[in-house]
Amino acid sequence: MKRRNLLATAAMGVLLASGGALAQGMDKVKACFVYVGPIGDGGWTFQHHDGAMQVKAAYGDKVEIQYQESVPEGADAERVLTQMALGGCNIIFTTSFGYMDATNAVAAKFPDVKFEHATGFKREHPNVSTYNARFYEGRAIQGHIAGKMTKSNKIGYIASFPIPEVIMGINSYYLHAKKVNPDVQLSVVWAFTWFDPAKEADSAKALIDQGVDVIAAHTDSTAPLAEAAKVEGVIGFGQASDMAAYKDGPRVTSIIDNWGPYYVKRVGALLDGTYEQIDAWEGIAGGEVLIGEITDKVPADVKAEAEAMRDAIAAGTYHPFTGPINKQDGSPWLAEGETASDGDLLGMNFYVEGIVGDIPK
Amino acid sequence: MDLGGINPVILIATLMASAVPILLAALGETVVERAGVLNLGVEGMMIFGALGGFIVAVHSGSPVLGFIGGAVCGALLSLIFAALTQVFLANQVATGLALTLFGLGVSSLGGQGYNGIKPPPTGKLFPQALTDLPVVGPIVFGHDWVVYFSIAMTAVLWWVLKSTRVGLIIRAVGESHEAAHALGYKVNRIRLACIAFGGAMAGMGGAYVSLARVPQWVDGITAGAGWIALAIVVFASWKPWRVLIGAYLFGGITVLQLNLQVAGSAIPVEYLSMAPYLITILVLVIMSAGRKASGAPAALGQNFHASR
Numbered sequence A: 001m002k003r004r005n006l007l008a009t010a011a012m013g014v015l016l017a018s019g020g021a022l023a024q025g026m027d028k029v030k031a032c033f034v035y036v037g038p039i040g041d042g043g044w045t046f047q048h049h050d051g052a053m054q055v056k057a058a059y060g061d062k063v064e065i066q067y068q069e070s071v072p073e074g075a076d077a078e079r080v081l082t083q084m085a086l087g088g089c090n091i092i093f094t095t096s097f098g099y100m101d102a103t104n105a106v107a108a109k110f111p112d113v114k115f116e117h118a119t120g121f122k123r124e125h126p127n128v129s130t131y132n133a134r135f136y137e138g139r140a141i142q143g144h145i146a147g148k149m150t151k152s153n154k155i156g157y158i159a160s161f162p163i164p165e166v167i168m169g170i171n172s173y174y175l176h177a178k179k180v181n182p183d184v185q186l187s188v189v190w191a192f193t194w195f196d197p198a199k200e201a202d203s204a205k206a207l208i209d210q211g212v213d214v215i216a217a218h219t220d221s222t223a224p225l226a227e228a229a230k231v232e233g234v235i236g237f238g239q240a241s242d243m244a245a246y247k248d249g250p251r252v253t254s255i256i257d258n259w260g261p262y263y264v265k266r267v268g269a270l271l272d273g274t275y276e277q278i279d280a281w282e283g284i285a286g287g288e289v290l291i292g293e294i295t296d297k298v299p300a301d302v303k304a305e306a307e308a309m310r311d312a313i314a315a316g317t318y319h320p321f322t323g324p325i326n327k328q329d330g331s332p333w334l335a336e337g338e339t340a341s342d343g344d345l346l347g348m349n350f351y352v353e354g355i356v357g358d359i360p361k
Numbered sequence B: 001m002d003l004g005g006i007n008p009v010i011l012i013a014t015l016m017a018s019a020v021p022i023l024l025a026a027l028g029e030t031v032v033e034r035a036g037v038l039n040l041g042v043e044g045m046m047i048f049g050a051l052g053g054f055i056v057a058v059h060s061g062s063p064v065l066g067f068i069g070g071a072v073c074g075a076l077l078s079l080i081f082a083a084l085t086q087v088f089l090a091n092q093v094a095t096g097l098a099l100t101l102f103g104l105g106v107s108s109l110g111g112q113g114y115n116g117i118k119p120p121p122t123g124k125l126f127p128q129a130l131t132d133l134p135v136v137g138p139i140v141f142g143h144d145w146v147v148y149f150s151i152a153m154t155a156v157l158w159w160v161l162k163s164t165r166v167g168l169i170i171r172a173v174g175e176s177h178e179a180a181h182a183l184g185y186k187v188n189r190i191r192l193a194c195i196a197f198g199g200a201m202a203g204m205g206g207a208y209v210s211l212a213r214v215p216q217w218v219d220g221i222t223a224g225a226g227w228i229a230l231a232i233v234v235f236a237s238w239k240p241w242r243v244l245i246g247a248y249l250f251g252g253i254t255v256l257q258l259n260l261q262v263a264g265s266a267i268p269v270e271y272l273s274m275a276p277y278l279i280t281i282l283v284l285v286i287m288s289a290g291r292k293a294s295g296a297p298a299a300l301g302q303n304f305h306a307s308r
Helices: A002-022 A044-062 A075-086 A097-109 A135-149 A164-180 A197-209 A223-228 A260-272 A300-315 A342-346 B008-018 B020-034 B042-060 B063-087 B092-110 B136-141 B145-163 B165-175 B177-182 B187-213 B225-235 B240-262 B269-288
Strands: A029-034 A063-068 A091-094 A114-118 A128-133 A154-159 A185-190 A214-217 A235-238 A251-257 A279-282 A289-291 A332-334
Touching: A029 A044, A029 A075, A029 A260, A044 A063, A044 A251, A044 A260, A063 A075, A075 A091, A075 A097, A091 A097, A091 A260, A097 A114, A097 A128, A128 A260, A135 A164, A135 A214, A135 A251, A135 A289, A135 A300, A154 A164, A154 A197, A164 A185, A164 A342, A185 A197, A185 B240, A197 A214, A197 A223, A197 B008, A197 B187, A197 B240, A214 A223, A223 A235, B008 B020, B008 B136, B008 B187, B008 B240, B020 B042, B020 B145, B020 B165, B020 B187, B020 B225, B020 B240, B042 B063, B042 B092, B042 B187, B042 B225, B063 B092, B063 B187, B145 B165, B145 B187, B145 B240, B165 B177, B165 B187, B177 B187, B187 B225, B225 B240, B225 B269, B240 B269
Parallel strands: A029 A063, A029 A091, A091 A114, A114 A128, A128 A279, A154 A185, A154 A214, A214 A235, A235 A251
Antiparallel strands: A251 A289
16 A cells, blocks of 8 residues: 555656656756755855755746755665655756765656766766866865975875765875975875764874875865864865855865856756756866965965966866876876876876875775 | 874874763763663764854853853753653653754754854863973873863762762662662652763763864764764773773774874775774773673663552
8 A cells, every 4th residue: 555655656756747847948947956964064065055045046936946965875865866856856966976876776767857966977867967067176276385385295185085086186186286396295084974074173183293284175074174273384275165264274275166057057958948968067167166265375476376277277278187197106197298088087096196005995 | 003104192192182072972871871771862962062062152252161051951952851761751762863863953953153153262271381291291281171071070980880879879770770769769860860961971072072173063063973972882881991991992093093094004094994993892892701791781771660
């Protein structure tokens, strides 16, 4: 009896959803968001929610926003996605890499609901699109500043999970630090979490205890900056969000994820009937990655160089991964003047030459 | 083990501070469980205390008041649990789990608007001259008062539980509530007091996260520390000093594995990441192996009503 009810509901959900999508364009779109952390993290999820609010601001009554915070990556995600699809969502944004398989699995069951997966690469069904931002462009600028500003020649990186997204950031950060400071040494700490303020603070402390004085974080909270603020002479960067509260302290610049324009564009396409499956990957040029204000702690000449790099990347005249670059084991990756292909970047599973340590498998 | 590049003095000093939240919460829970009550709401009480302490500290400007506020908040939340299980005789496991969910939700709601604010700093207790002494400086003198408080509480609870009348009554209630009742002790009132004490300790542990260790408020800040505390109580066989060892082991290996990563150790990161959980459990199991009784209070998790 219960199972029959469930099936009936599911069938109805499919019918309703397909009824909506058959029409050219829609009068009203229900856009749903799945967040990996709490909105109050001040970083990653905060920015996605900001994007969702921009959608609301852009379309007003024509759009209904629904979201769920702190959804674990794994089986729970599938349950949440199924519930959203049954609940009449027309488009569902899943905002973390770990939702990749869940997104594709649920998308198979609801062919008329649009799924948009952030930072992933699997598009197994025509209704799954992926979108990402070229954060490595921002990491290049951070690396440049890190290389110039470090006094101990030890720079650190708090990494979350060994996925291409993170490895790309580490490599870009290191390459650009090395370029301006050949003596620089990079220490990577794998926290194996996106969000655990205490552990992020501990990671930052471990780095500082061992003489690191520039810390980049690839986790979601502001805890590493709070830890850096306790020690004189240590600097760090805002991650995902501007983290402007630490402007007087360790934060010298930041990478800001600006998802709003993309969300507005996609929901708009659904409204006017021009929606298509895509694989979007915008960077500084597309306005999806913003570089937060560089503070006065950074010397004027370094600041000017960093801004010049930002503008060159935006203009398309400079690619952060431009050869010659060797892999960690010394084998060549990019020849002189060659730039990395998107495919290479999205599948990146190796460190570049000079980084010490192994990537966890 | 290769300690290349890692300064053991700094390591010990760091682990003492990073173990405080778990230690305080686990000590509180030890008393609660010794009285025969299983409160799985530690995580909820911790995060509620973390928020309460943060708000009090920010508005009053005093970190000490913040810690007291955290303790009061934790105790208040635990009284909900006490009312449900001791008065209405609800199932303790279910109520405890509900308390955790409730605490997480309420603190997420109440914490709106407190993101990105810095609390008043909790300073070191001893003057800089003492802290600068080699070796003993960072380890013995280099902490804020809560670290000393947590160690003192371990000693006090050990003494109270082992050699005082109050401790005897608490243990009696936890081992056989019917016998304690027959002797004229108010079982539910004693348990209620223990639950409130456990809540206060958990709340204070939470406040340490948001006021000293991180220090700021973010949603979900305790990130599962309460569950670790619960596990440590069991593996420590409900004995305060072993709780301290367990918390220091866990805190220590967590800090050590991060330091090993920074130092570029040859041990794969996967093993380092699971080491804190694995080694803590292993050591505490070995310590309690070979004894006849597991040490669990006989009436743990059972509700009591005088009519039975």
